[in-house]
Amino acid sequence: xxxxxxTAVKGVVDRLLTMNGWLVFLFLYVPILIxxxxxxxxxxxxxxxxxxxxxxxxxxLGNQQLLxxxxxxxxxxxxxxxxxxxxGTAAAIALERYRRxxxxxxxxxxxxxxxxxxxxxMAVMLLIWFAQLEFRLGLTTIILSHIAFNISFVAIxxxxxxxxxxxxxxxxAADLYASRxxxxxxxxxxxxxxxxxxxxxxxxxxxxxxxxxxSLVQGPGATTLPVYVxxxxxxxxxxxxxxxxxxxxxxxxxxxFVSLAFQRRSEDRV
Amino acid sequence: xxxxxxxxxxxxKRFGEEVTAxxxxxxxxxxxxxxxxxxxxxxxxxxxxxxxAGLEFPTEGSIQIFGEEMGIxxxxxRPVNTVFQSYALFPHMTVFRNVAFxxxxxxxxxxxxxxxxxxxxxxxxxxxxxxxxxxxxxxxQQQRVALARALxxxxxxxxxxxxxGALDLKLRQAMQLELKDIQQEVGITFVYxxxxxxEALTMSDRIGVMSHGRLLQVxxxxxxxxxxxxxxxxxxxxxxxxxxxxxxTGGEVRLANGAVVRARTRSGPGSHVTLTLRPEKLNINAPxxxxxxxxxxxxxxxxxxxxxxxxxxxxxxxxxxxVDVMVENRPGIIRYAAGDQVVLDFHxxxxxxxxx
Amino acid sequence: MTDLAEFEKVEVSPELxxxxxRDKARxxxxxxxxxxxxxxxxxxxxxxxxxxxxxxxxxxxxxxxLEDWNLDSWIGLIDPLFxxxxxxxxxxxxxxxxxxxxxxxPFAYWIATRRRPTTRNIxxxxxxxxxxxxxxxxxxxxxxxxxxxxxxxxxGEATGLWGQLLFTAPAVFIGLxxxxxxxxxxxxxxxxxxxxxxxxxxxxDLYASGSDAFRKVTLPLSRPGIVAGSILVFIPSLGAYxxxxxxxxARTTLLGNYIVTQFGAARNWPFGAAMSSAILIVMLxxxxxxxRSGAKTL
Numbered sequence: 057x058x059x060x061x062x063t064a065v066k067g068v069v070d071r072l073l074t075m076n077g078w079l080v081f082l083f084l085y086v087p088i089l090i091x092x093x094x095x096x097x098x099x100x101x102x103x104x105x106x107x108x109x110x111x112x113x114x115x116x117l118g119n120q121q122l123l124x125x126x127x128x129x130x131x132x133x134x135x136x137x138x139x140x141x142x143x144g145t146a147a148a149i150a151l152e153r154y155r156r157x158x159x160x161x162x163x164x165x166x167x168x169x170x171x172x173x174x175x176x177x178m179a180v181m182l183l184i185w186f187a188q189l190e191f192r193l194g195l196t197t198i199i200l201s202h203i204a205f206n207i208s209f210v211a212i213x214x215x216x217x218x219x220x221x222x223x224x225x226x227x228x229a230a231d232l233y234a235s236r237x238x239x240x241x242x243x244x245x246x247x248x249x250x251x252x253x254x255x256x257x258x259x260x261x262x263x264x265x266x267x268x269x270x271s272l273v274q275g276p277g278a279t280t281l282p283v284y285v286x287x288x289x290x291x292x293x294x295x296x297x298x299x300x301x302x303x304x305x306x307x308x309x310x311x312x313f314v315s316l317a318f319q320r321r322s323e324d325r326v
Numbered sequence: 327x328x329x330x331x332x333x334x335x336x337x338x339k340r341f342g343e344e345v346t347a348x349x350x351x352x353x354x355x356x357x358x359x360x361x362x363x364x365x366x367x368x369x370x371x372x373x374x375x376x377x378x379a380g381l382e383f384p385t386e387g388s389i390q391i392f393g394e395e396m397g398i399x400x401x402x403x404r405p406v407n408t409v410f411q412s413y414a415l416f417p418h419m420t421v422f423r424n425v426a427f428x429x430x431x432x433x434x435x436x437x438x439x440x441x442x443x444x445x446x447x448x449x450x451x452x453x454x455x456x457x458x459x460x461x462x463x464x465x466x467q468q469q470r471v472a473l474a475r476a477l478x479x480x481x482x483x484x485x486x487x488x489x490x491g492a493l494d495l496k497l498r499q500a501m502q503l504e505l506k507d508i509q510q511e512v513g514i515t516f517v518y519x520x521x522x523x524x525e526a527l528t529m530s531d532r533i534g535v536m537s538h539g540r541l542l543q544v545x546x547x548x549x550x551x552x553x554x555x556x557x558x559x560x561x562x563x564x565x566x567x568x569x570x571x572x573x574x575t576g577g578e579v580r581l582a583n584g585a586v587v588r589a590r591t592r593s594g595p596g597s598h599v600t601l602t603l604r605p606e607k608l609n610i611n612a613p614x615x616x617x618x619x620x621x622x623x624x625x626x627x628x629x630x631x632x633x634x635x636x637x638x639x640x641x642x643x644x645x646x647x648x649v650d651v652m653v654e655n656r657p658g659i660i661r662y663a664a665g666d667q668v669v670l671d672f673h674x675x676x677x678x679x680x681x682x
Numbered sequence: 683m684t685d686l687a688e689f690e691k692v693e694v695s696p697e698l699x700x701x702x703x704r705d706k707a708r709x710x711x712x713x714x715x716x717x718x719x720x721x722x723x724x725x726x727x728x729x730x731x732x733x734x735x736x737x738x739x740x741x742x743x744x745x746x747x748l749e750d751w752n753l754d755s756w757i758g759l760i761d762p763l764f765x766x767x768x769x770x771x772x773x774x775x776x777x778x779x780x781x782x783x784x785x786x787x788p789f790a791y792w793i794a795t796r797r798r799p800t801t802r803n804i805x806x807x808x809x810x811x812x813x814x815x816x817x818x819x820x821x822x823x824x825x826x827x828x829x830x831x832x833x834x835x836x837x838g839e840a841t842g843l844w845g846q847l848l849f850t851a852p853a854v855f856i857g858l859x860x861x862x863x864x865x866x867x868x869x870x871x872x873x874x875x876x877x878x879x880x881x882x883x884x885x886x887d888l889y890a891s892g893s894d895a896f897r898k899v900t901l902p903l904s905r906p907g908i909v910a911g912s913i914l915v916f917i918p919s920l921g922a923y924x925x926x927x928x929x930x931x932a933r934t935t936l937l938g939n940y941i942v943t944q945f946g947a948a949r950n951w952p953f954g955a956a957m958s959s960a961i962l963i964v965m966l967x968x969x970x971x972x973x974r975s976g977a978k979t980l
Contacts, residue, residue, distance in 0.1 A: 087823035103831030154710025174921025
């Protein structure tokens with residue numbers, strides 16, 4: 057039961073809370089808006105406004121290194137998302153729908169570790185292991201690393217969705233002569249689909265966002281967009297970075313809206 | 327003799343070492359019968375049903391459907407269908423696709439499938455709702471879709487797991503009659519699980535009363551009501567009075583308050599028994615009333631009178647125990663008040679002396 | 683149906699039931715197998731390897747040499763330099779978690795107590811948007827604001843309250859708070875929203891005042907959210923790398939940066955391994971303790 061007349065926050069407290077709420081929103085959004093604003097500023101110094109221009113965006117589009125990094129980011133994100141979504145969904149099903157199997161408890165624990173571990177530690181672990189195996193550091197190792205942490209995130213999201221689904225539906229399908237595979241394809245999958253997509257989008261975002269792990273396992277050659285931008289920021293701060301940032305912001309916002317719209321539509325059908 | 331529709335032999339289900347959910351059940355359900363498994367929650371009736379369906383496998387024992395041993399056959403290989411307690415309608419499919427599901431899985435297609443689906447939908451009186459989604463239906467309508475979805479496959483046995491539990495009283499009573507009608511029209515065996523004795527009594531050809539995993543008694547509604555074999559069954563079905571006593575000779579029982587009455591007895595003299603007597607089998611009279619020889623008599627004092635509209639309930643203290651008496655609210659009856667001395671009478675055939 | 687041959691004419695016995703159970707268990711394992719193998723190979727084993735390497739020797743290039751096993755790296759943890767860095771990182775993580783909690787709780791409570799679900803959803807989406815946008819960009823935003831000519835700096839100079847904050851500790855605090863606030867708000871919101879409000883009504887009915895009801899009912903019931911949010915903020919804060927690097931510069935070295943340099947300029951892989959192992963051990967202990975204390979999921 058949600059908040060009602062008898063439990064609603066009243067009077068002064070409510071006003072204070074609302075003020076706090078808006079201040080927090082201000083705190084969250086103003087910096088982002090400033091970045092966007094100053095991406096159009098015709099002045100080499102990021103803090104000073106120098107008139108409206110698209111120059112920085114032009115510069116950005118002409119930056120070959122940046123475009124290569126972007127291409128790498130997309131490749132890595134797409135591949136790692138695809139693999140980790142399939143693997144993570146399977147893991148979620150194994151955990152939620154099968155009561156007992158060999159090594160289930162350790163697996164459950166193992167699955168949680170990548171979520172709670174600080175990415176520095178994970179980066180170190182993977183780097184040392186790749187070095188030991190004498191893997192050549194490059195796009196492949198980046199993809200392998202991203203899959204390593206994304207499986208867990210996808211599994212968590214899909215698992216929540218599975219837990220919410222009435223198991224009787226799968227029993228009913230079996231009762232109505234469906235084989236295990238048909239049950240999965242025709243009943244389970246459509247019903248957990250919003251969760252699978254949600255997990256995939258989370259994986260996509262995490263992959264596109266990642267800086268620490270990627271920078272450690274990428275080796276001298278390939279680099280991804282956030283790592284490239286990170287390097288830029290350390291060297292010199294120009295409004296070109298604002299332009300890149302704005303594009304990244306718009307892209308992630310688009311992703312969020314697409315995912316929300318998709319989930320809303322799937323929910324309606326269910 | 328024809329083969330039983332469902333035959334359970336020594337069926338036991340244990341979960342781990344400690345929990346015995348179903349304990350050595352022997353049961354035969356006849357073809358075309360409406361059979362109910364009745365008992366309180368946790369008695370094992372749902373587990374038993376699920377074992378017939380193939381959703382659980384017995385630890386020991388044999389389950390046969392029309393003579394065919396089921397063993398560990400999964401549910402999609404058994405000629406039975408289930409109506410689930412939560413209906414389990416596929417939320418992402420229309421009523422039509424829900425009902426058609428079993429047919430689609432078994433390869434029935436095209437016009438035959440459409441015909442049978444519409445037939446089933448008409449049978450449960452949901453004609454015209456084929457394109458709705460489950461979300462748009464009321465509880466009662468969803469229940470009917472679940473029924474149609476099961477019946478359309480022409481199963482040899484239909485299993486129903488407390489399907490009316492979520493409906494309100496009036497709707498439930500209407501659906502009970504409808505289910506009975508449908509069963510008789512379609513002619514297949516129904517195995518019905520419920521904890522509601524009213525439901526079981528009104529709908530079933532025979533009832534199996536369960537408690538703690540054991541099957542206590544199987545019989546028609548009348549047999550179970552009039553001749554319960556144990557305290558539990560007597561208590562669970564309807565209202566009963568329990569009066570402690572000891573058997574004097576065959577047919578005579580001395581009650582704890584000293585009175586000697588006649589009753590149906592099964593064991594020998596000296597056995598400690600509990601006399602069961604239903605409230606409606608007792609009459610309440612003023613002191614000094616005379617009775618014919620075939621009636622038995624108890625003296626008592628009225629403790630309380632409760633007005634139920636269609637009946638009056640008296641709580642009468644007969645010395646060692648308080649006995650409930652039910653009197654139909656007919657015009658002209660005498661109403662006794664608390665504190666009144668009264669005499670109760672009953673026919674010996676209505677009293678059963680039970681040892682357990 | 684020929685595949686039924688094995689099922690027919692068979693009376694069930696405990697062995698048969700167990701066989702059915704075993705078959706099911708096998709299918710469960712097979713379903714999990716791809717991700718199980720992957721995680722063992724790319725997570726569990728590396729974990730062990732890191733621990734092993736912390737006992738290795740250091741070659742000229744900094745890589746580990748798998749002989750001359752020693753405790754040098756671990757002794758390095760007792761070094762005052764490391765101690766001060768570790769302590770500073772711990773302190774930072776704790777302060778950040780507390781700040782996020784102090785600011786995040788009223789915020790989450792505010793959203794959860796809006797009456798209309800549409801309002802709540804919109805507010806949540808507004809919180810999610812910064813959460814989903816790139817972490818780097820959000821940290822960069824503060825980099826520009828706190829720089830010499832940044833807006834915040836100019837605001838501070840104009841009011842005389844503060845000077846340039848970039849490359850100082852407060853900058854890192856601000857950046858971490860900004861980055862991790864949503865991680866605190868979301869679990870808190872989930873926990874508060876789940877509270878059965880009729881309990882509050884019952885408390886009021888039993889003469890509790892507003893603040894009593896909050897302290898004795900709402901707060902304890904939202905504890906799972908507080909714990910979850912704190913963990914989600916504390917652990918990443920402990921290993922923070924990007925934010926201290928961008929906002930703190932070379933002056934503020936924290937655990938994350940210190941570890942990464944061991945694999946870069948400082949060329950001491952075994953030492954980096956030792957530090958990582960130490961963090962892992964602390965975390966594993968904390969997590970085991972958390973799960974043992976009754977929590978089933980995060």
